[in-house]
Every structure is written in C-alpha cells, then in structure tokens.
Amino acid sequence: MGxxxxxxxxxxxxxxxxxxxxxxxxxxxxxxxxxxxxPLLEKMTEELFLDWIIEEAHRTGWLVAHFRPAKTKKGWRxxxxxxxxxxxxxxxxxxxxxxxxxxxxxxGKVSKEQYDWLEAFGKTKAEVFCWTPRGxxxxxxxxx
Numbered sequence: 001m002g003x004x005x006x007x008x009x010x011x012x013x014x015x016x017x018x019x020x021x022x023x024x025x026x027x028x029x030x031x032x033x034x035x036x037x038x039p040l041l042e043k044m045t046e047e048l049f050l051d052w053i054i055e056e057a058h059r060t061g062w063l064v065a066h067f068r069p070a071k072t073k074k075g076w077r078x079x080x081x082x083x084x085x086x087x088x089x090x091x092x093x094x095x096x097x098x099x100x101x102x103x104x105x106x107x108g109k110v111s112k113e114q115y116d117w118l119e120a121f122g123k124t125k126a127e128v129f130c131w132t133p134r135g136x137x138x139x140x141x142x143x144x
Contacts, residue, residue, distance in 0.1 A: 021082040035126055049133050050067070050089060053103060057092050061142045062099070065091040086113025098126040099142070 092099040100121040
C-alpha cells in the first residue's frame with residue numbers, strides 16, 4: 001500500500017475516529033481493527049508527527065513553543081547559543097502544568113545532549129516525555 005506520509009497525516013486528521021490501542025498495538029477505525037495502518041503510522045516522519053502534536057496541543061488549550069531548523073551552508077541547523085544544543089522539541093504550558101517533550105520518529109534516537117536536557121528538566125516540576133508515533137493515544141490523554 002503506497003501511501004505518502006502527507007496522505008497518512010491527512011487521513012488521521014480527517015478521521016478522528018481512528019484510534020490506537022497501545023496495549024494490543026492495534027489501530028482501529030470506528031472500532032474495527034485496521035492492522036494495515038500500524039506500519040504506516042510507525043513510519044510517520046518526525047516533522048509530521050510534531051505537527052500533529054502541536055495541532056492537538058492547541059486544540060486542548062496549550063501554549064506551545066517549538067523552534068524549527070533552517071537550511072544553512074552547513075545543512076539544517078536550529079539557531080541556538082550557550083548550552084542550547086539538544087534543547088527539547090516542545091515546551092508546552094497550560095495553567096499550572098509544564099510539559100517538556102522530545103519528539104522522535106519510530107526509529108529516531110535521543111542524542112546525549114537531548115538526554116542531558118531531558119534529565120535536567122526531569123529534576124524540576126516539569127512533566128518530561130520522549131514521544132514517538134506509537135504513543136499517540138497516550139499523548140492525547142496527557143494533553144486533555
């Protein structure tokens with residue numbers, strides 16, 4: 001089934017009844033198993049997944065900060081200084097809650113610098129996460 005990530009993202013957006021049962025690793029549409037989507041959802045790019053999280057966070061009233069990279073002569077870079085390398089992808093605030101999240105594709109790995117930031121935030125009252133597409137249902141519960 002040759003579906004592009006953008007098409008998959010649109011499918012998820014257009015079908016709020018699509019859900020994920022993490023315990024069974026089963027994807028459902030209107031309650032009916034839809035196992036063919038499992039490998040496609042796991043292949044969702046980090047960028048599309050990040051856009052989905054931001055959209056859901058805004059839908060549930062979160063204030064969200066994300067700093068996108070820009071193309072330079074040396075490739076894609078996010079402008080940071082001081083200890084900014086590895087800074088988490090998302091900082092989200094709603095009422096008295098602060099969420100710090102690193103976002104990865106299904107195959108993405110956390111770098112040492114990213115781990116150091118997550119560990120530092122973990123010593124505060126922030127809720128700290130590393131999210132992948134397999135955790136979509138859990139993310140929705142956290143954001144509610």
